[in-house]
Amino acid sequence: MDAHIQVKNLNAYYGKQLALKNINIEIPKNQITVIMGPSGCGKTTLLKTFNRFFELTENTQLTGEVLVDGENIYNKDVDVTEVRKVVGLLAQRPSPLPMSIYDNVAYGMRIHHLRKNREEYKTGVKHYLEIAGLWDEVCKRLSEPATSLSIGQQQRLCLARGLAVEPEIILGDEPTSALDPISSQNIESRLLELKKQYTTVIVTHTLRQAKRLADYVIFMYLGELIEAGPAKEVFSNPKHERTKQYLEGLF
Amino acid sequence: MNQVNVIKTIQENRTKKNIFAQKIFFGITIFPVILTLIVAIALFFRAFPILSEYQLSDLLFGEVWRPNQGLFGFRPFILGTIWVTTVGVILAVPACLLVSIYLAEYAHARTRSIAKPILDLLAAIPPVVYGVWGLLSIVPFVDDVLAPLAEGRLDSVPLLSVTQPTGFGILAGGIVLAVMIAPLIISVTFEVLSTVPNDLRHASLGVGATQWQTIRNVVIPQTLPGIIAAIVLGASRALGETIAVLMVVGNVPNIPTSIFDTAYPLPALIANNYGEMMSIPLYDAALLGAALVLLVVILIFNILSTLVLQRMLRRK
Numbered sequence: 001m002d003a004h005i006q007v008k009n010l011n012a013y014y015g016k017q018l019a020l021k022n023i024n025i026e027i028p029k030n031q032i033t034v035i036m037g038p039s040g041c042g043k044t045t046l047l048k049t050f051n052r053f054f055e056l057t058e059n060t061q062l063t064g065e066v067l068v069d070g071e072n073i074y075n076k077d078v079d080v081t082e083v084r085k086v087v088g089l090l091a092q093r094p095s096p097l098p099m100s101i102y103d104n105v106a107y108g109m110r111i112h113h114l115r116k117n118r119e120e121y122k123t124g125v126k127h128y129l130e131i132a133g134l135w136d137e138v139c140k141r142l143s144e145p146a147t148s149l150s151i152g153q154q155q156r157l158c159l160a161r162g163l164a165v166e167p168e169i170i171l172g173d174e175p176t177s178a179l180d181p182i183s184s185q186n187i188e189s190r191l192l193e194l195k196k197q198y199t200t201v202i203v204t205h206t207l208r209q210a211k212r213l214a215d216y217v218i219f220m221y222l223g224e225l226i227e228a229g230p231a232k233e234v235f236s237n238p239k240h241e242r243t244k245q246y247l248e249g250l251f
Numbered sequence: 252m253n254q255v256n257v258i259k260t261i262q263e264n265r266t267k268k269n270i271f272a273q274k275i276f277f278g279i280t281i282f283p284v285i286l287t288l289i290v291a292i293a294l295f296f297r298a299f300p301i302l303s304e305y306q307l308s309d310l311l312f313g314e315v316w317r318p319n320q321g322l323f324g325f326r327p328f329i330l331g332t333i334w335v336t337t338v339g340v341i342l343a344v345p346a347c348l349l350v351s352i353y354l355a356e357y358a359h360a361r362t363r364s365i366a367k368p369i370l371d372l373l374a375a376i377p378p379v380v381y382g383v384w385g386l387l388s389i390v391p392f393v394d395d396v397l398a399p400l401a402e403g404r405l406d407s408v409p410l411l412s413v414t415q416p417t418g419f420g421i422l423a424g425g426i427v428l429a430v431m432i433a434p435l436i437i438s439v440t441f442e443v444l445s446t447v448p449n450d451l452r453h454a455s456l457g458v459g460a461t462q463w464q465t466i467r468n469v470v471i472p473q474t475l476p477g478i479i480a481a482i483v484l485g486a487s488r489a490l491g492e493t494i495a496v497l498m499v500v501g502n503v504p505n506i507p508t509s510i511f512d513t514a515y516p517l518p519a520l521i522a523n524n525y526g527e528m529m530s531i532p533l534y535d536a537a538l539l540g541a542a543l544v545l546l547v548v549i550l551i552f553n554i555l556s557t558l559v560l561q562r563m564l565r566r567k
Contacts, residue, residue: 053453058360085459095450098473107468108458158454165458 004029004169004199005050010064012045012054019045021223023064027216032191032200034214034231036207038251042223043203047171050201051087052080068169085112088167090175094154096146097161101138104146104157105129108165124164132160133190152183159190170194172202176209188213207247211235219243291546298540301533310540316504318528323537325544327504331421331514332548334507335496336489338425339432344482346429347436354437355444356466367441374434382498385427390499393426394418398511413511419501422510427495432485439484443477444470476563483556490549493518517545 003026012020020042027033035043048054049066052073065072073083085108097104105125108114115121125142129135134156138149146157155175162170172191176184191200191213204210210217214231219242227234227243238244245251295302301310301323313324350370354363398413405411447470455465471478501513502523525538 051457053457056449056453056456081459081461083459084457089453089457091450091453091457093450095448095454097451097454097469099468107455108460111458111460111464161454162458 002029003027004068005201006065006067006070007046007049008065008067010046010049010066011062012042012049013061014057015059019223020049023225025218025225025228027199027201029199030196031215032195032202032213033216033218034210035201035203035218035220036205036210036246037220037226038246039205040222041220043218043220044173045223046218046220047173047201047203050169050171051084051089053089085165086167087169087171088162088165090155090159090162090170090172092174093178094151094158096149096154096157099146100143101146101149101157102142105160105164108161112165114164114166128160128164129157131163131190131194132156133186134160150183152179152186155179155183155187156190159187163194167198169199169201172200174203174205177205184209207249219246221246291543294539294543294546298536298543301536301540304533311544314506318531318534318537321533323533323540325517325541327506328515328517328520328541329544329548330507331500331504332490332516332518332545334421334510334512334514335424335428335500335516336486338421338510339428339489340482340486342425342429343433343436343485347433347485348440348478350433351437351440351444352466352470355441356462356470367438370434370437372434373430374438378431378492378495379498381427381431382495385423385495385499389423389426390418392418393420393423393511397422401511410509411511412509414509415511415513417501417513419499420511420513421500421507424496424500424514424516425510427499428489428492431492431495432489435488436481436485439481440478443474443481446477447473476560479556479563480560483553483560487549487553490552491518491545493522497522517541517548521545 005027007023007025007027010020010023011018023046035046037043045054049062050068050073054060054062062074066074068083068086071078073087097107099107102125105128106121109121109124115124126135126139129138134153137153138157141148146154149157155178170191175191176187179187188209191202194200195215202209202213204213211231214235216229217231217234218228219226219234219238219240221242227238227240229239234243235247238247305323310323310325311329312326313322314326315322315324316327354366358366394417398416398418401411402413406413451469451473452465455469456462460468496516497519500516500519502515502519503513504515504520505513507514520541521538524534529535
């Protein structure tokens, strides 16, 4: 397996409380990995260590390593903004920036100076809105505030905004939980389309979504990694009792 | 009494209580509104003798204040008020914004929990203490440090040339005012910045923006109307500040041309003179006229800033 993210001996603390217990896992490249488990199991915490969002919460502590492309993103000389450029995040609730639809997508490109002139920015914004499946709906209203979009459209806008900085990895923290069924489906099909070019890691608590999306599955329970493996194997033949119980809907 | 009647009585009762509460609250709300109107009207009537005796334009734009000769020009005082307030606000705002941005965005929870109460405490220091501090520290500081620095270097610069040899004046008043209104501006701006949801910051940080880029492109644009409201609040407080300014500003009714000039703001005029030399004809009316002018100046300032704010909010 070609690992894109490697987690080694990772422990995470909120204050004195241990939220992740000695996690070791490799996340395969250009596949969709789904992290699942009951609430409070540490799945979002694990996801947040991949783009160094964990440290944004005050009074947290981390030991161990997270390697992206073989480099530990927690090394002292690593620029955190570079990490977050490579590892993009689609949050639970869409949060459009307080600016126009166009500027939302151009935002990251401008910050990293990814384009040279106006024309190139225009083409870039169009390109990523198309990838996110939003172009047809917004091409006539690019200068309107992003908050004027529906929630489902906002989430696709956030996807376009994230993709515009050319990441290699997309993290999704329950990215459809705030959306209606049709918008959720729309996001899911985007993610399936994108997995050829991007390594994708999704946290979800809906088992059905996990089954629809996952190539690779990580099951967590109470801060520990219980089981990980290719989706087919884990879903059809879980090795651990806990995983079996979870898949049967017992907790 | 049967069951239905009991329920009916209970319902009637709570409806009555609701209406009663509504009326009481309305009464309490309307009270300060009426009080403001009464103050304005009373000032107008008490100032009426001088308003009927002189042209309004003579009073507002008259440059000479010699009550015993019947000359009541408010212009030096109006300009004095505006000068001192402007200098105070200009000195306070940049520093206050930086402090509140630091506290709201960069500081650790522990730093914040120590610094915030201390800053709030600044607001609890009585104005007269600020005045004494201004007298003992700021006036000599202007006289010994700032004036010599400016002398010879800024002589040809309008508004900044040294014009008189004491430390008393607009600059000293402005510095004292700046320190006095700082806690207010900082704490309101801090609260305003704290209203920005973390999701929004994370959206920006998540694409690899630095904290400063996030503050500049997301947090500040999102909160600009609130930040301006904080500054307006500080300025309104500065416009009416009396005792601390009075102690350091020189109290000479001249038309200021430089921050080193002395000035005589309206509140200082009223506080210094009301109750004395009341035998001079129209003096009482003139001082209350000054109070009315101060009220109007603050009113105009507040109305203008409300209009600006509404415009900004509508554009969003």
